[in-house]
Amino acid sequence: MTSEAPLLETRAVEKEYAVGGETVHAVAGVSLTIARGEFVAIMGASGSGKSTFMNLIGALDTPTRGQLLLDGTDLASLTSDELAAIRNRKIGFVFQQFNLLARTSALDNVATPLIYAGLSAAERRARAARQLGAMGLGDRVDHTPAKLSGGQQQRVAIARALVTEPLMLLADEPTGALDTATSEEIMRLFGQLNDQGITVVLVTHEPDIAQYAARRILFRDGHVIEDAPVTDRRRAA
Amino acid sequence: MSLARSLRGAAVNVGIALTALRTNLMRSILTALGVMIGVLAVVLAVAVGSGAQVSVESTIAQLGSNMALVIPMPDTKNGGRTRDIGKLTERDARAIQRSVPGVTAIAPQLRSTIQLSIPGRRVSTGGLAVTEGYAQITNTEVDSGRLIAGADVQAAARVIVLGQTVAGKLFGDLDPVGQTVRVNRVPFRIIGLLSARGSSLGTDNDDVALVPFSTGRQRFTLSTAGADDLSILFVGFDPAVELGRAKQDLVRLLRARYNVGKGDVQPFTVRTTEEFQAQSATVTGVFQAVLVAIASISLLVGGIGIMNIMLVSVTERTREIGLRMALGARRRDIRNQFLVEAAVLCMIGGLLGLILAIIAARVFEKVADFPAPVSLGVAVGSILFSAIVGLLFGGYPAVRAGRLSPIEALRSE
Numbered sequence: 001m002t003s004e005a006p007l008l009e010t011r012a013v014e015k016e017y018a019v020g021g022e023t024v025h026a027v028a029g030v031s032l033t034i035a036r037g038e039f040v041a042i043m044g045a046s047g048s049g050k051s052t053f054m055n056l057i058g059a060l061d062t063p064t065r066g067q068l069l070l071d072g073t074d075l076a077s078l079t080s081d082e083l084a085a086i087r088n089r090k091i092g093f094v095f096q097q098f099n100l101l102a103r104t105s106a107l108d109n110v111a112t113p114l115i116y117a118g119l120s121a122a123e124r125r126a127r128a129a130r131q132l133g134a135m136g137l138g139d140r141v142d143h144t145p146a147k148l149s150g151g152q153q154q155r156v157a158i159a160r161a162l163v164t165e166p167l168m169l170l171a172d173e174p175t176g177a178l179d180t181a182t183s184e185e186i187m188r189l190f191g192q193l194n195d196q197g198i199t200v201v202l203v204t205h206e207p208d209i210a211q212y213a214a215r216r217i218l219f220r221d222g223h224v225i226e227d228a229p230v231t232d233r234r235r236a237a
Numbered sequence: 238m239s240l241a242r243s244l245r246g247a248a249v250n251v252g253i254a255l256t257a258l259r260t261n262l263m264r265s266i267l268t269a270l271g272v273m274i275g276v277l278a279v280v281l282a283v284a285v286g287s288g289a290q291v292s293v294e295s296t297i298a299q300l301g302s303n304m305a306l307v308i309p310m311p312d313t314k315n316g317g318r319t320r321d322i323g324k325l326t327e328r329d330a331r332a333i334q335r336s337v338p339g340v341t342a343i344a345p346q347l348r349s350t351i352q353l354s355i356p357g358r359r360v361s362t363g364g365l366a367v368t369e370g371y372a373q374i375t376n377t378e379v380d381s382g383r384l385i386a387g388a389d390v391q392a393a394a395r396v397i398v399l400g401q402t403v404a405g406k407l408f409g410d411l412d413p414v415g416q417t418v419r420v421n422r423v424p425f426r427i428i429g430l431l432s433a434r435g436s437s438l439g440t441d442n443d444d445v446a447l448v449p450f451s452t453g454r455q456r457f458t459l460s461t462a463g464a465d466d467l468s469i470l471f472v473g474f475d476p477a478v479e480l481g482r483a484k485q486d487l488v489r490l491l492r493a494r495y496n497v498g499k500g501d502v503q504p505f506t507v508r509t510t511e512e513f514q515a516q517s518a519t520v521t522g523v524f525q526a527v528l529v530a531i532a533s534i535s536l537l538v539g540g541i542g543i544m545n546i547m548l549v550s551v552t553e554r555t556r557e558i559g560l561r562m563a564l565g566a567r568r569r570d571i572r573n574q575f576l577v578e579a580a581v582l583c584m585i586g587g588l589l590g591l592i593l594a595i596i597a598a599r600v601f602e603k604v605a606d607f608p609a610p611v612s613l614g615v616a617v618g619s620i621l622f623s624a625i626v627g628l629l630f631g632g633y634p635a636v637r638a639g640r641l642s643p644i645e646a647l648r649s650e
Contacts, residue, residue, distance in 0.1 A: 060643045081567045088565020099560045116565035118242050
């Protein structure tokens, strides 16, 4: 039943902020659907509302108005603990600055979300090791972030995002801190993961990067102004 | 949720805490130092306080277990004005032995400062003129020679038993038994050397000399007026006798003998060992409470240091908090993480403070010759108490960490 429902559905979602006595409509009524297995790029300039929208679909924030259904559950109605559980189980975050814990091994970094899933230490380590192996980092499990290249760090972060087997990977400018070659390598990795059936939502302002996605959603002033398939798509080699 | 899961969470948090504390090692050490000093002060205060208790209790135990003291003086609750009417005589003592139930022995005493001299040396000490009952009631023993016997009392013999301090001053390490010493210029034969009784609260219980009661009557310069007045009377009771009741019997008898009416000032005071114990427990209890209260201030300062550093830590690690929240940490997971960090920091400080306190207490015992025991209960208690200080002062920073908005936290640099 839930598998029939779209992965994500927003219905007239709005988010307002009070900034210095003025109300800012960061997201001003967005209705869209993302199906399972899609590879979506959310684009827009700074201040377009794409980051706020990402926070909403990432269960980091709740909408002021409207409905936001993730896997059939309306996030607007959840408590902060329930939102934490959604973030833990259903969403895998990938950040621009990797956000790995310093002085902590790749293995422990990848295992961190499993702490909050309540798994035993042995289970955490086993699953984290497996995930790192799948990312081609099986020989780097004991390395701290300082001993890894930028690309390796981002792959550790992707392993961390995938280790809870989420419904959706949510990547916020994942190549923003990487050089061109490494960026392409990471984007090809996202493409491969998507080919394996993992839903990927990519937030970026770089058109080159967005070309790896299959669908492009363009934000401006809190509205979606374009939502179309990517015609000149770059595929994993 | 389940206990296993809570324990797992605690273990994870201890691991995170140790990593975080290692990251800022110098800062962690300095913060733990504050708690260490606090715990050191509190444990030492408790040790010295219970040392005072032990010391006083052992003094009381030396008095004998089931005993009452009758002292010729008016009850102080009616004012000390009529001290001169204080009265207690040998006849009172005999009447007590005859008619108060449960009396096993009596030991009347005369007390006076006496001068002891041997050629070339001269000391003054507390002279006690006692009967043969004294040793029995007060658990007094000798290291060598013997105690005052009934025959000595009957014969008003010029014999003397020296306490360790007096003997040491006059004869050094030599056994004084058999030697002669002049008591107020009159030669006495030394018949015994008392076993060491130690000191209690600064009073040397070995600076004493015993002579037969009758001898003291003849030779002591006494401040009392009558020919058969006593300085003090020890009354020993059968262990089965209830001391509160025995005291009532004693007081009733003496009041009748002195025709003390209702509301009149009694010319004597009766104190039982039980009362001494209760009294000293109160005094040492207050002493200890004051010491601990003062020492607690330093622990409070240590706790404020903890709160300060935890606030800094939360601010510095805002991004980490945001990340953990994005990965699924609930508010309480973040709060607990910082609570455990504060508790671990405090417990490390507490443990170091405890170790230092145990060392300091041993040194204090050696140097000041005063017991300062650190019991297992105090040791465990001080560690638990440090953890509580951590939870208390780490509480506010931890709650603040848990209340951070994940978005704001992730965005912070």
